[in-house]
Amino acid sequence: MARDGEGVKLEQVHGKGRVRVARVWRGENGGPHHFVEWNVSISLLSDCLPAYFAGDNLNIVATDTMKNTVYAKAKECSQLLSAEEFGILLGKHFSSFYPVVSAAIVSIVEKPWERVLINDQPHSHGFKLGSEKHTTEVTVKKGGGLLVKSGIEGLAVLKTTQSGFEGFVRDRYTMLPETRERMLATEVSASWRYSFSNVTSVPGKPFCYMQRYLDVKKVLCDTFFGPPKDGVYSPSVQNTLYLMGEAVLSRFSVIDSIQLRMPNLHFLPVNLPTKDNPIIVKFDDDVYMPTDEPHGTIQATLTRPLSKL
Numbered sequence: 001m002a003r004d005g006e007g008v009k010l011e012q013v014h015g016k017g018r019v020r021v022a023r024v025w026r027g028e029n030g031g032p033h034h035f036v037e038w039n040v041s042i043s044l045l046s047d048c049l050p051a052y053f054a055g056d057n058l059n060i061v062a063t064d065t066m067k068n069t070v071y072a073k074a075k076e077c078s079q080l081l082s083a084e085e086f087g088i089l090l091g092k093h094f095s096s097f098y099p100v101v102s103a104a105i106v107s108i109v110e111k112p113w114e115r116v117l118i119n120d121q122p123h124s125h126g127f128k129l130g131s132e133k134h135t136t137e138v139t140v141k142k143g144g145g146l147l148v149k150s151g152i153e154g155l156a157v158l159k160t161t162q163s164g165f166e167g168f169v170r171d172r173y174t175m176l177p178e179t180r181e182r183m184l185a186t187e188v189s190a191s192w193r194y195s196f197s198n199v200t201s202v203p204g205k206p207f208c209y210m211q212r213y214l215d216v217k218k219v220l221c222d223t224f225f226g227p228p229k230d231g232v233y234s235p236s237v238q239n240t241l242y243l244m245g246e247a248v249l250s251r252f253s254v255i256d257s258i259q260l261r262m263p264n265l266h267f268l269p270v271n272l273p274t275k276d277n278p279i280i281v282k283f284d285d286d287v288y289m290p291t292d293e294p295h296g297t298i299q300a301t302l303t304r305p306l307s308k309l
């Protein structure tokens with residue numbers, strides 16, 4: 001929402017960030033419990049410019065109300081649902097319930113609680129924290145326009161060989177040796193966009209966002225690592241990132257585009273020469289110094305041709 005007035009252009013959005021909610025669904029007749037913990041952020045686009053220009057709050061949906069709505073809607077959801085479905089439900093509510101709201105953006109980060117296995121048996125009500133996180137960002141416009149993104153944060157992956165980096169620009173500042181043998185480590189963040197563009201075109205069951213999230217994660221990992229025995233050679237993070245994104249687009253027709261962020265987390269070869277003694281440690285692809293920073297930042301978005309942008 002923007003207004004030009006007295007030489008000032010105002011663009012604004014307001015919302016509530018980091019609303020933490022956990023929900024348990026207790027199985028009938030002693031069946032297993034299902035559990036999620038979500039961190040929900042809401043932004044509303046609404047015509048509340050008088051609040052900024054004149055201190056008139058008449059059209060403001062209080063952010064406290066947004067927070068309460070998260071708990072109220074979680075309570076109403078009597079069946080297990082995915083973060084995406086909860087985001088759509090909240091987005092539909094905010095954009096249709098309030099005449100002043102033209103669009104709602106709901107972002108959710110799911111805490112990676114996983115059902116625990118005891119003696120290989122899934123526990124009925126016990127969970128432990130995993131690593132990478134499932135995320136979603138849903139935009140719902142008044143009238144039903146929809147954008148659903150899902151994502152992964154913090155998928156840490158590493159391979160000890162089958163990676164190199166050669167043929168790059170060399171100048172007087174370049175010290176990095178060319179190599180066909182190095183470690184490759186990254187923490188993948190991915191965000192992909194589904195092709196549904198209206199709340200009426202969202203597929204119902206059996207389409208399952210949770211399963212799709214697991215499928216995309218598998219395709220990303222399979223492409224990064226390659227076959228179990230021999231792996232696959234990576235000539236750069238850039239090429240591996242591209243192949244990962246391309247594999248997702250070619251495997252899932254409901255996904256229009258994917259953004260991947262893959263920091264290059266360096267493992268530096270350790271050589272310890274001394275002035276007087278023979279070399280204490282000579283690097284032989286064995287001892288490394290892991291570093292978090294500085295790190296390479298490699299990021300790209302792949303979009304399917306002919307996507308309805």
Ligand SMILES: O=c1[nH]c(=O)c2[nH]c(=O)[nH]c2[nH]1
Nearest residue numbers: 165176235236237238264296
């Ligand atoms: O895969 C890589 N891509 C780069 O752009 C780069 N730059 C660098 O120093 N090492 C690497 N590795």
